[in-house]
Amino acid sequence: MAYVDAVVIPVPKRKFDDYRRLARRMGKIWREHGALAYVECAADDVKPGKRTSFPQSVKLKPGEAVWFSWIVCKSRKHRDRVFAKVMQDPRVRRMMNPQAIPFDAKRMFWGGFKVVIDL
Numbered sequence: 001m002a003y004v005d006a007v008v009i010p011v012p013k014r015k016f017d018d019y020r021r022l023a024r025r026m027g028k029i030w031r032e033h034g035a036l037a038y039v040e041c042a043a044d045d046v047k048p049g050k051r052t053s054f055p056q057s058v059k060l061k062p063g064e065a066v067w068f069s070w071i072v073c074k075s076r077k078h079r080d081r082v083f084a085k086v087m088q089d090p091r092v093r094r095m096m097n098p099q100a101i102p103f104d105a106k107r108m109f110w111g112g113f114k115v116v117i118d119l
Contacts, residue, residue: 002036002118003079007069007110010058015102016042019067022095022102029092030071033085037072058107067103079112 011019020040027038043066046054054066073079086092098105 001075002115003073003076004113004115005071005073005079005083005110006113007071007108008054008058009067009069009103009105009108010060010064011042011067011103012064014063016065018102023069025095026092029089030082030086033089034078034082035071035073037070039070039072041068043067057109076112076114 023040027040030038043054046066048055048060054060054068058066060066071079073082095101
């Protein structure tokens, strides 16, 4: 079964274009190193909840929107190989400078998931 890495981040609306450029470059690199798919989504219908929600999970501030991304690999083992290659890629190292990225990485969260059902 496939394996999916999911990422949730707050992106300032004024930096959407910068984030899109970064995401396109990152997606190409992930695919180049073997990922099967790379998808970026901007929040459209994610209201704050009473206890938890996407906005609350990233401590969303006024003027920001939640972005949800996922990367698909063949398996956990395949993902680990792809991830290692991506993290060693000098292009990624240059792009991930904390002062240069168009979002607050301290409020980003991510995790790996085994696909259980794929219709």
